[in-house]
Amino acid sequence: MIALLRWVIWRDMVLAMRRKSEVLTALLFFVIVVSLFPLGVGPEKNTLAIIAPGVLWVAALLASMLSLNRLFADDYHDGTLEQLVISSQPLAVIVFGKIMSHWFLTGLPLVLISPVLGMQLGLDSDSIVILLLTLLIGTPVLSLIGAVGAGLTLGVRGGGVLLSLLILPLYIPVLIFGSGAVESARTGLGVEAHFSILGAFLVAAMLLAPIGAAAALRISLD
Amino acid sequence: MKIFTKAYWLQWSSPKTFYPTAGKMIPWFMISGLILTIIGLYYSFFVAPTDYQQGESYRIMFIHVPAAWMSMWLYFVMCIYASIGLIWRTRLSDMMAGAIAPTGAIFTFIALWTGSLWGKPTWGTYWVWDARLTSELILLFLYFGFIALRAAIDDPQRAARASALLALVGVINLPIIYFSVKWWNTLHQGASISIDSAPTMAATMFTAMLLMTFAFWMYSIGIALMRVRNEILEKEKNASWVQELLRDGK
Numbered sequence: 001m002i003a004l005l006r007w008v009i010w011r012d013m014v015l016a017m018r019r020k021s022e023v024l025t026a027l028l029f030f031v032i033v034v035s036l037f038p039l040g041v042g043p044e045k046n047t048l049a050i051i052a053p054g055v056l057w058v059a060a061l062l063a064s065m066l067s068l069n070r071l072f073a074d075d076y077h078d079g080t081l082e083q084l085v086i087s088s089q090p091l092a093v094i095v096f097g098k099i100m101s102h103w104f105l106t107g108l109p110l111v112l113i114s115p116v117l118g119m120q121l122g123l124d125s126d127s128i129v130i131l132l133l134t135l136l137i138g139t140p141v142l143s144l145i146g147a148v149g150a151g152l153t154l155g156v157r158g159g160g161v162l163l164s165l166l167i168l169p170l171y172i173p174v175l176i177f178g179s180g181a182v183e184s185a186r187t188g189l190g191v192e193a194h195f196s197i198l199g200a201f202l203v204a205a206m207l208l209a210p211i212g213a214a215a216a217l218r219i220s221l222d
Numbered sequence: 223m224k225i226f227t228k229a230y231w232l233q234w235s236s237p238k239t240f241y242p243t244a245g246k247m248i249p250w251f252m253i254s255g256l257i258l259t260i261i262g263l264y265y266s267f268f269v270a271p272t273d274y275q276q277g278e279s280y281r282i283m284f285i286h287v288p289a290a291w292m293s294m295w296l297y298f299v300m301c302i303y304a305s306i307g308l309i310w311r312t313r314l315s316d317m318m319a320g321a322i323a324p325t326g327a328i329f330t331f332i333a334l335w336t337g338s339l340w341g342k343p344t345w346g347t348y349w350v351w352d353a354r355l356t357s358e359l360i361l362l363f364l365y366f367g368f369i370a371l372r373a374a375i376d377d378p379q380r381a382a383r384a385s386a387l388l389a390l391v392g393v394i395n396l397p398i399i400y401f402s403v404k405w406w407n408t409l410h411q412g413a414s415i416s417i418d419s420a421p422t423m424a425a426t427m428f429t430a431m432l433l434m435t436f437a438f439w440m441y442s443i444g445i446a447l448m449r450v451r452n453e454i455l456e457k458e459k460n461a462s463w464v465q466e467l468l469r470d471g472k
Contacts, residue, residue: 148387215387
């Protein structure tokens with residue numbers, strides 16, 4: 001099973017590396033959306049620091065959602081996905097591998113660049129560390145939950161907009177506790193409770209989302 | 223006894239047997255819903271006493287609380303039907319899940335709307351980002367997502383199964399709504415009515431609220447049956463019994 005997981009991750013990584021621009025698009029989207037806020041709200045330092053946790057989290061959420069279409073779409077169009085579904089290997093493991101490589105390619109770069117954007121918005125260094133950690137725990141949850149939606153909307157007319165309607169409501173809890181943690185760090189309150197809940201989300205999503213996404217794929221390819 | 227046999231119960235999963243029976247049941251549910259609404263509204267406006275703190279404005283609770291209850295209850299019932307359809311692949315339960323969704327969405331909207339109308343004089347604001355309000359808003363989005371996904375997929379079987387899975391993912395929101403007032407101590411007050419203790423309100427208020435709840439419940443069943451009958455006709459339009467039904471003009 002580990003070998004299978006490794007194979008799926010390796011394959012998706014190689015495929016993505018052959019087409020680097022797609023990986024970079026989500027990252028650039030994240031950077032541009034965050035950079036728009038100082039222009040829209042005004043360059044006032046205090047205001048920016050107040051809205052920074054929310055802005056960064058919402059931008060991360062949108063960037064992660066926009067890249068979800070690619071999770072299964074290419075494999076679906078060239079027929080690979082069908083072969084994976086009818087293979088004798090457990091589909092949930094395959095899906096988990098695909099989600100992991102998706103997170104490595106779109107979630108992780110976003111997490112790594114977030115301190116720079118945090119500084120741009122005038123967050124202090126303690127809050128930036130918290131921001132980095134919440135995104136590190138939170139973005140995998142986004143990819144995991146999103147995989148269920150991506151599976152359900154596979155090959156559906158207007159899938160992209162529909163996907164956002166299905167997935168964004170389910171993202172709200174992650175958003176609340178993710179940006180909540182940064183907000184409490186900024187105002188000097190404890191962040192432990194937020195981290196515990198985010199961790200709980202991650203564990204629950206890792207357990208349930210691959211199974212849900214595998215079921216969604218079976219429905220879509222039926 | 224006939225009703226203790228499996229065959230008796232299984233026959234109701236066939237659209238053909240269900241269609242005429244549903245037709246006979248609809249007037250009963252609708253009329254009892256109407257009567258309960260009239261009695262319930264009479265109780266709400268003329269029998270229940272004026273609240274010593276909130277004055278008359280609290281009376282919108284007699285719509286708000288039952289609507290909020292129904293919004294959660296209908297989502298739960300919808301999920302039951304959806305999972306029955308997912309497990310046993312019965313077409314009729316898929317249709318029932320689809321028929322309940324719009325009514326559930328409407329009750330969710332009514333709960334939010336009446337809540338904000340009550341909030342203005344009492345809290346001084348139409349809307350706060352309180353845990354209960356936010357989770358109820360998410361419930362509305364979940365209903366919308368369910369309806370939109372069903373509408374977007376052409377193949378009816380795939381649409382039913384995909385939306386059923388989505389409904390089951392969203393069911394996690396129900397305990398969050400229900401317990402939100404306990405877990406987060408924010409603006410929305412805790413429950414005044416619970417099963418294991420006496421309600422903390424006048425008996426007539428409680429009666430009015432129960433009457434309105436049953437009125438909404440009866441209406442929901444009636445309207446869902448009407449919708450499911452239409453869907454049966456649409457989905458089974460090539461079946462011979464529907465052809466006969468249409469020819470006879472019934």
